[in-house]
Amino acid sequence: MTNMATAQQVSLIGLGAMGTALAKALLAGGHEVTVWNRTPARADALVADGAKVAASSAEAMAAADLVILCVLDDAAVREHVEPAATGLRGSTVVNLTTTTPEQARALGTWAAARGIDVLDGGIMAVPEMVGGPDAFVLYSGAAAAFERYRSVLELFGRAEYVGEDLGAAAMYDVSILGGMYAMFAAFEQGGAMVRSTGGSAARLAELMTPFLHAMATLLATQAPGIDTPADFVQVQSDEFTAAAIDLIDRAATESGTSTELYGVLRRTLTGL
Numbered sequence: 001m002t003n004m005a006t007a008q009q010v011s012l013i014g015l016g017a018m019g020t021a022l023a024k025a026l027l028a029g030g031h032e033v034t035v036w037n038r039t040p041a042r043a044d045a046l047v048a049d050g051a052k053v054a055a056s057s058a059e060a061m062a063a064a065d066l067v068i069l070c071v072l073d074d075a076a077v078r079e080h081v082e083p084a085a086t087g088l089r090g091s092t093v094v095n096l097t098t099t100t101p102e103q104a105r106a107l108g109t110w111a112a113a114r115g116i117d118v119l120d121g122g123i124m125a126v127p128e129m130v131g132g133p134d135a136f137v138l139y140s141g142a143a144a145a146f147e148r149y150r151s152v153l154e155l156f157g158r159a160e161y162v163g164e165d166l167g168a169a170a171m172y173d174v175s176i177l178g179g180m181y182a183m184f185a186a187f188e189q190g191g192a193m194v195r196s197t198g199g200s201a202a203r204l205a206e207l208m209t210p211f212l213h214a215m216a217t218l219l220a221t222q223a224p225g226i227d228t229p230a231d232f233v234q235v236q237s238d239e240f241t242a243a244a245i246d247l248i249d250r251a252a253t254e255s256g257t258s259t260e261l262y263g264v265l266r267r268t269l270t271g272l
């Protein structure tokens, strides 16, 4: 993947599990990478791979036109970006730290007033996946800045641009994670239910996994019901869905487990 012809200077702030994986991907891509981490020792291993280590976060941020942040949270981002504003003027900051949509917009407003471009990113991968075929990162903010650095950002995984609103990447990110947690909650509940009949969560996983894979392909067919509800002809009526969920709720009662989840599902999916 090395392409020295397009090598760029990139600075990366934050060398936790994720930041380290991002740094390795940048170095493997042939870029000149300056790193900084609050605990300096975490940079040591990257020096052998060719990274330069800055003495301060401000020094790192002044060293490149593309500055990537991957620290714990929004407070840590602001703590380091704000004092470095002068050195960042004219640069593009790509914030891969997980934040809320409002935090992303607020950083953008602060940066715009100081001549700094901001892209917000949501990493849909664990560190081990970075740079691999299943990793993707959501980006939002100025399309021109995204296109300018797209080839660098693609080193982390598929780069998915989701809109000009700086809050968009974070909103897609948390929505996708919400889908994941809903699935895990239903599995946890189902595991308890099948155990009441002598079954096991392991067997449920075996049976549920291919079914959910197939069901996931139906999400796209449901999208018009949310995007353009006036034109959408629902295949299953709300009454049908409510009755199906009521049946699950009743089976949960019979199993002696909680029915809390199904009330939430019924109200969310049917409004009934």
Ligand SMILES: NC(=O)c1ccc[n+]([C@@H]2O[C@H](COP(=O)([O-])OP(=O)(O)OC[C@H]3O[C@@H](n4cnc5c(N)ncnc54)[C@H](OP(=O)(O)O)[C@@H]3O)[C@@H](O)[C@H]2O)c1
Binding pocket: 014, 015, 016, 017, 018, 019, 020, 037, 038, 039, 042, 070, 071, 072, 073, 075, 076, 079, 080, 096, 097, 098, 099, 123, 124, 125, 126, 127
């Ligand atoms: N790990 C994942 O699977 C994953 C997936 C998607 C998104 N993310 C996001 O990526 C970001 C980093 O996650 P991570 O997994 O790398 O976490 P991590 O391993 O816990 O590392 C946290 C990083 O933040 C730094 N940090 C914390 N407070 C700081 C401060 N006040 N000033 C400067 N640096 C500070 C830490 O520095 P020290 O080394 O000095 O403690 C460390 O480099 C988070 O926003 C996370 O939500 C992670």
